[in-house]
Amino acid sequence: MTHFYRTYLMPIGYVVLAYFIALGVFYIVLYVSAALEMRQYLREVRAEKYREILSSEIAPSISMLVPAHNEELSIQESVRALLTLAYAQLEIVVVDDGSTDATLSVLETTFDLVAIHPIFDQKLTTKPVHAIYRSQQFPNLIVVSKSKGGKADSLNAGLNIASSELVCAIDADTILDPDGLRRLVRPFIRSEEVVAAGATIRVANGCTVMKGRLASERGPHRALAGIQAVEYLRAFLFGRPGWNRLGGNLLISGAFGLFRRQSLLDTNGYVKTVGEDMELVVRLRRHGYETDQPAKIEFVPDPVAWTETPTSFRELGRQRERWQRGFTDVLWRHRKVLLNRRYGVLGLVVFPAFVLFEWMAPIVETLGLVFVTVGLILGQVSALFAILFFSLACGLGILLSMLALMLEELSFRRYGRARDRALLVVWAVLENLGYRQLTVWWRLRGVASYLRRKKSWGKMTRKGFNPADEADASFGDAHSPIVRAADKPVVATVGSSADTIPAPRATKSLQKVH
Amino acid sequence: MSALTLVIVMLIAITSAIAAVLITVAVSSAIQARRDRLEPSLGDFREAIVTALSGDDSEAKDTLTHLGRLSKRYVVNVMLDVAPSVTGTSRSVLVSLAEQIGVLRQARRGVRSRRWSTRLYSARVLTAFGVESDELSTLVTDRSPDVRAQAAAWCAATPTPLAIEHLISLLNDADGRCRFAAQDALIRIGLPGSQALVDALETSDGEVTMRILKVASAMGDERFYGRASALTANPSPDIRALAIPVLARTGNAQAGPTLVALLDDESSSVALAAAAGLAKLAFWPGAADVEPLLSNPSWDLRKQAGLTLLALGAPGSVLLRATAQGDGPAAEMAIQTLQLQTLSIEAEAA
Numbered sequence: 001m002t003h004f005y006r007t008y009l010m011p012i013g014y015v016v017l018a019y020f021i022a023l024g025v026f027y028i029v030l031y032v033s034a035a036l037e038m039r040q041y042l043r044e045v046r047a048e049k050y051r052e053i054l055s056s057e058i059a060p061s062i063s064m065l066v067p068a069h070n071e072e073l074s075i076q077e078s079v080r081a082l083l084t085l086a087y088a089q090l091e092i093v094v095v096d097d098g099s100t101d102a103t104l105s106v107l108e109t110t111f112d113l114v115a116i117h118p119i120f121d122q123k124l125t126t127k128p129v130h131a132i133y134r135s136q137q138f139p140n141l142i143v144v145s146k147s148k149g150g151k152a153d154s155l156n157a158g159l160n161i162a163s164s165e166l167v168c169a170i171d172a173d174t175i176l177d178p179d180g181l182r183r184l185v186r187p188f189i190r191s192e193e194v195v196a197a198g199a200t201i202r203v204a205n206g207c208t209v210m211k212g213r214l215a216s217e218r219g220p221h222r223a224l225a226g227i228q229a230v231e232y233l234r235a236f237l238f239g240r241p242g243w244n245r246l247g248g249n250l251l252i253s254g255a256f257g258l259f260r261r262q263s264l265l266d267t268n269g270y271v272k273t274v275g276e277d278m279e280l281v282v283r284l285r286r287h288g289y290e291t292d293q294p295a296k297i298e299f300v301p302d303p304v305a306w307t308e309t310p311t312s313f314r315e316l317g318r319q320r321e322r323w324q325r326g327f328t329d330v331l332w333r334h335r336k337v338l339l340n341r342r343y344g345v346l347g348l349v350v351f352p353a354f355v356l357f358e359w360m361a362p363i364v365e366t367l368g369l370v371f372v373t374v375g376l377i378l379g380q381v382s383a384l385f386a387i388l389f390f391s392l393a394c395g396l397g398i399l400l401s402m403l404a405l406m407l408e409e410l411s412f413r414r415y416g417r418a419r420d421r422a423l424l425v426v427w428a429v430l431e432n433l434g435y436r437q438l439t440v441w442w443r444l445r446g447v448a449s450y451l452r453r454k455k456s457w458g459k460m461t462r463k464g465f466n467p468a469d470e471a472d473a474s475f476g477d478a479h480s481p482i483v484r485a486a487d488k489p490v491v492a493t494v495g496s497s498a499d500t501i502p503a504p505r506a507t508k509s510l511q512k513v514h
Numbered sequence: 515m516s517a518l519t520l521v522i523v524m525l526i527a528i529t530s531a532i533a534a535v536l537i538t539v540a541v542s543s544a545i546q547a548r549r550d551r552l553e554p555s556l557g558d559f560r561e562a563i564v565t566a567l568s569g570d571d572s573e574a575k576d577t578l579t580h581l582g583r584l585s586k587r588y589v590v591n592v593m594l595d596v597a598p599s600v601t602g603t604s605r606s607v608l609v610s611l612a613e614q615i616g617v618l619r620q621a622r623r624g625v626r627s628r629r630w631s632t633r634l635y636s637a638r639v640l641t642a643f644g645v646e647s648d649e650l651s652t653l654v655t656d657r658s659p660d661v662r663a664q665a666a667a668w669c670a671a672t673p674t675p676l677a678i679e680h681l682i683s684l685l686n687d688a689d690g691r692c693r694f695a696a697q698d699a700l701i702r703i704g705l706p707g708s709q710a711l712v713d714a715l716e717t718s719d720g721e722v723t724m725r726i727l728k729v730a731s732a733m734g735d736e737r738f739y740g741r742a743s744a745l746t747a748n749p750s751p752d753i754r755a756l757a758i759p760v761l762a763r764t765g766n767a768q769a770g771p772t773l774v775a776l777l778d779d780e781s782s783s784v785a786l787a788a789a790a791g792l793a794k795l796a797f798w799p800g801a802a803d804v805e806p807l808l809s810n811p812s813w814d815l816r817k818q819a820g821l822t823l824l825a826l827g828a829p830g831s832v833l834l835r836a837t838a839q840g841d842g843p844a845a846e847m848a849i850q851t852l853q854l855q856t857l858s859i860e861a862e863a864a
Contacts, residue, residue, distance in 0.1 A: 017517060024524070043631035044660055047594055047638045052667055056698045057732045119820065119850045121813050189694045190659075388521045395528035402535040409539045418547055425536070 005380050009371050016368040019360075024396060026357055031403050034242035038411055041241070041301060050182040053189070054086055060188055061089035062181055062258070063162035065169050067154035069097040074173050076110050081212025082170075083138055087181040092141045093158045098127075098148025107143050111135040124156040124269040132161065151254075152270035159261065159269050167261045169277075173308060174255045175204060175214055180303035184258045187298035195263040195284050197298040198252030200236040202414065203229040204306035214306055219420030224316065226427035227435050228309040233424070234404040237411070240299040247345035248285065249297050250354055251278045256305035263287075263295065273333075275326020282334045289343045304414065317442045324362075324446025331359055332450075362443040368393070394432040401428035549585065559592050567596075567604040590617055590639060597642040609643050618645060625649040630658035637661060641668040654680040659689035666692060670699035678707045682714045685725045693725060700729045708735040715741045720750075727756040734763035743772060751781035758784070762791035770797035777803050782812045789818045793825035801829040808837050809844035816843060820851030831855070 053059050064082055068075050075094070082092050096104045107113060113133035127149035135141035146157050155169055166188060168181065177183075180199060187194045205225035208215040220226040243249045254277035267287045270276050281297055288295025310316040331338075331354070338355065340347040372389055375381030405424055408414070415421055593612055600608055612618050617639065624636025626649065637653055641664060650672070653665035666684050669677035681703075684696035700707050715726050715738075723745070730738045738760050745757035758776065761769045773795070776788035789807060792800045804826070807819035823830030837848040 014517075017520070021524075043634070046631065046635050047590070047642075049594060049598070049642075051598055052695065052698050056694075057701055058694065058697050058728060116854070119817050119847070119854065121817075186691075190690045192690060382518075385518050385521065388518070388525055392521055392525050392528065395525060395532065399528050399532050399535070402532055402539070406535050406539050409542050413546065418543055421539075421543060425539070 002378055002380065005374060005378050009374060010380075012367055013371040013375070016364055016371060019364045020368070020392070020396075023357055023361070026353065027396075027400055030242035030246065031238060031400075033245040034238050034240075035407065037241040037245045038237070038301060038407060042411055045183075045302060050179055053182045053185060054179075055088060059088060060166050060185060061091070061164035062087060062166045062168055062185070063091040063093055063158070063164035063261070065155050065158035065162060065167055066092065066094045067097055067151050067158070067171075068094055068099065068103055069148070069151075069154075070099045070101045070103060071173065072099070072101040072103045072106050075103050076106055077209075077212040078173060078175075079107065079111065079141065079212075081175055083141065084178065084213065085176060085181055086178050087185075089164065090140055090181070091162065091164055092138075093144060093162050094142070095144045095146060095154040095158045097146060097150070097154040104143070104145055108133070111141055111143075112137045113143055120161050122160050123265050124160055126153050126157040126160065129157060150272055152272040152276045155276075156269040159264055162261060165261060166258055167264065168256070168258045169254060170257075170305065171255045171307065174201075175209065175212065175306040176256065177304045178213070180256070180305065181258075183303040184256075184300050187296075187300065188258070188260070191296065193294035193296045194260070194298050195288070195295045196252055196257060196259045196281060197300055198240065198249060199256045199258075199299075199303040199305055200240075200301050201232055201253050201255050201305050201307055202236075203232050203309050205229075205309055205311065207306060217414050217416060219415040219417070219423055220427075221423065222311070223427065223430060224311060224313070225309055226423060227431045228316075230401050230404070230424055230428045230431055232309075233408055234401055237301060237407045238400070238404045241301050243350065244299045247349045249299050250282055250285075250346075250350055252281050252297065252299075253277060253305075255307050256303070259284075273326065273329055274322055275330050278326065279330045279333065282330055282337070285346050286334065286337060286343065289346065302412070313438070317438070317445075320439055320442035321446040321449060324443040325450045327359060328447055328450040331355060362440040362447075365393070365440050366444060394436075397432040397436055398429055401431060549588075552584070559588075563592060563596050563608075564600075567600060567607050586615075586617065586620070589615065593617065594639065594642045597644075605644075609645070612643055618643065621645075622647060622649070625653060630656075630661055634658065634661045634664055637664040637668055641671050644671040646672045646674075650677065651680065654684060659687070659691050662687060662689070663691040663695040666695035666699045669696075670702045673703040673706055675710070678703065678710045681707070682710060682726075685714075686722050697725055697729050701732045704733060705735060708733060708737050712737050712741055715745070723748075723753055724756050727753070727760055731756070731759040731763055734765070736764050736766065739764045739766045739769070743768075746772060746776060751779070751784050754779065754781065755783045755787040758787040758791045759794075762794040765795065770795055770800060773797065774800045774803045777807065782810070782815050785810075786812075786815050786818050789815070789822045793818075793822040796826065798826045798829045801826045801833055804830070805833045805837065808847050809842065816847045820847045824851050824855055 064085075066078065066082065068078075071078070079092065079094060094107065096107070113135055115131050116134045127147040130145045130147070133143040133145070135143075142161065144157055144161055146154070149157075159167060166185065168184075170176065184197050184199050187197045203220055203225060204214070205222070205228075206218045206220040208218065220229050240249055240251075257277065259280075263284060264270075264280075267280075267283050271279055271283070273279050284295050285297060287293075310319055331351075334351075337343045337347045337351045339352060343351070368389070372381055372386045376383065376386050402425070405421070405428060408424075409421065413421075415424065593608065597605070597608060609618070621636040621639040622645075624632045625640065625647065627633050627636070633653065633656065640647060650665060650668060653661055653668070656662050656665065662684065666681055669681050678700070681696045681699050684692050687693050687696070700711065711726055711730060711733075715723060715730075718726060727742070727745070730742065742757045742760040742764070746754050746761065748754050748757070754776070758773060761772060770792065773788045773791045774797070777785050777792075777800075779785050779788065785807065789804055792804060801823060804819050804822050807815055808823075810816055810819065820834065823834050831852075834848045834852055837844050838852060839845070
């Protein structure tokens with residue numbers, strides 16, 4: 001047994017250690033890159049009020065695509081929030097993807113919809129469209145009713161009907177900063193080579209939401225949401241800006257991204273897959289290299305979209321498993337890019353780094369754990385070494401999170417209260433004691449389920465930002481109570497009876513944090 | 515070095531780094547907390563400034579005293595928020611306040627800084643207050659595209675002939691931000707910039723001509739008619755297509771027949787623009803010339819033809835109904851267009 005350990009496991013141990021060092025170096029490079037990017041960005045936007053873009057006649061027009069499936073609890077609030085976004089040439093296309101609940105009727109009654117028969121060219125094939133409506137109150141609001149075909153199909157239906165130069169894909173339950181679009185449109189004005197731009201996603205659990213807008217930005221006070229808030233900060237203040245400078249991003253969150261409509265049409269829109277947002281970005285970049293038309297993907301750290309994250313381990317596990325499955329699928333679909341000189345920095349730097357440091361991370365971490373555990377059992381590894389090795393792994397994790405928190409502190413400071421920020425430090429430490437190991441397990445399960453060709457989305461339940469009994473509140477209702485998202489269970493009264501039903505419902509939301 | 519030693523060294527390095535980061539976060543947080551305690555909320559302070567601007571001199575003096583106690587960065591931030599929303603006397607008072615507390619002096623110095631970020635920030639401050647400065651000419655040719663773009667916005671705030679000249683030169687800038695800012699500024703300046711743009715159209719070519727035409731199409735000045743009309747014969751279909759909305763926007767009586775002639779252009783984008791232009795002009799004598807486009811192979815052109823006929827009123831509707839009786843793509847488009855009309859009438863009635 002000892003011979004087996006020394007012959008086979010010992011080399012693995014050294015590989016794990018080498019990987020660990022390489023990972024550390026990689027993260028240092030990424031962090032420096034992110035810090036430089038953030039510094040430059042903050043200097044660029046200092047004292048910038050974006051007034052020119054707001055009222056410009058030549059600013060690019062934007063169509064917001066909002067796929068919705070069984071979103072009766074939140075759709076009214078979400079659409080109202082979108083209608084208040086400060087952008088001059090804005091069209092909102094809500095695509096009801098065969099909802100079996102009252103999503104469509106809520107929209108019809110709230111926004112005074114009338115059926116229209118717009119002439120549109122079905123450039124992308126989608127499930128049949130049953131009807132198209134326009135709001136009589138808000139002429140820039142269009143609602144599409146179609147057979148169920150999934151998120152990608154809904155986005156493609158929206159793309160067919162949208163008429164603007166740029167399209168913005170968001171989830172129905174996402175809350176955007178009021179001036180988010182003005183900030184996100186800047187890269188498109190800067191260069192015609194930019195085909196997509198992504199924004200920061202933050203955790204809304206704990207924030208106060210009023211009339212579809214964030215009334216106060218608070219950090220989550222519960223451990224699970226708090227740890228996810230740290231993860232999101234790490235991904236969006238550290239990872240994405242870092243990649244922006246190192247060779248471009250591979251990922252724009254499906255919760256909030258802006259794309260050139262023609263580029264999406266040229267690449268056949270969204271593909272039905274678990275990770276369609278990442279797949280789309282990789283395809284856009286590939287298309288750029290293959291047709292010799294530069295296709296830049298930009299990340300803007302400032303515009304923020306707020307989203308509710310899972311509040312139970314069960315949901316979180318399903319979400320992470322799905323992300324990893326989608327991630328694996330995208331890497332496999334586009335495996336031709338890997339180390340291929342034709343794809344320049346994408347093939348030689350970005351793609352290999354994602355495979356090595358993102359996709360392989362849970363596998364190597366598990367190998368390290370096996371190596372140390374077996375070594376301990378066989379007496380080949382001292383307890384001191386095992387403890388130090390574990391501390392090292394945790395320490396690196398904590399350091400990365402702390403660096404992200406430092407970037408937040410020195411840049412945007414969106415969580416205004418000192419107590420909230422102090423709590424984030426606590427979550428950053430706690431993350432490494434159990435949570436991180438769990439995510440490794442979920443990610444491994446994601447890879448395994450991909451290998452078993454499991455393609456379902458699973459279900460994600462959300463508490464919603466708004467209780468259902470407020471669904472009829474008018475747009476200008478000044479008495480609408482303030483609701484703290486996800487801090488209390490939500491009930492909906494059914495008819496005149498006193499029956500209550502649990503508010504959680506299935507949604508199809510997919511954001512990525514790598 | 516053994517594996518254990520390596521791990522210990524790495525652990526020490528990581529722990530030190532965590533401690534350093536924590537100290538930075540704590541110090542920064544403490545500094546910010548102190549600032550927050552000393553400074554009123556932005557909303558309250560903004561309100562105080564607005565009240566002072568609408569009041570008498572004594573209130574302005576009180577505000578000035580108050581401003582002197584706060585950090586300049588904070589004060590400038592509030593003033594930049596307020597400045598674009600006030601005009602007339604209030605604006606003069608605000609500019610005077612900014613001058614007295616040294617904000618404008620610092621900005622004038624800042625535009626000569628060696629750091630691009632300082633030049634940019636200073637130019638933003640001067641733009642917000644609409645202050646004229648000799649430094650503008652230098653900033654228009656600055657090496658930083660952000661600064662050049664800001665200089666363009668500044669030109670819009672101070673539309674002198676020289677500023678307009680600078681803006682026209684920025685239409686040929688290599689950076690998209692600068693071109694956008696220049697186009698936007700020229701549109702905001704409006705009629706005072708028209709003659710310079712007409713003159714520039716005489717000498718420009720290619721991309722610059724296209725950018726000027728985009729600006730002109732948003733202005734609708736009769737002075738563009740002659741040059742735009744000449745450009746409808748330009749060899750480039752892109753230029754021809756962009757000259758058409760300019761013609762249509764002028765509302766000149768001669769524009770209708772010119773656009774009708776362009777319906778037969780070899781480029782479908784030009785024909786499409788001509789059809790859209792006829793709709794804008796409501797040139798109903800052109801309806802019969804638009805009708806054949808309903809059977810054009812280009813879907814976009816068929817759609818525009820249908821919409822144009824709808825916009826031309828009774829003559830267009832008659833032609834649409836006649837086409838709808840037949841079959842093929844033309845009839846299909848005509849039916850869809852007529853349904854659009856019916857639904858919009860129903861919606862209005864509802």
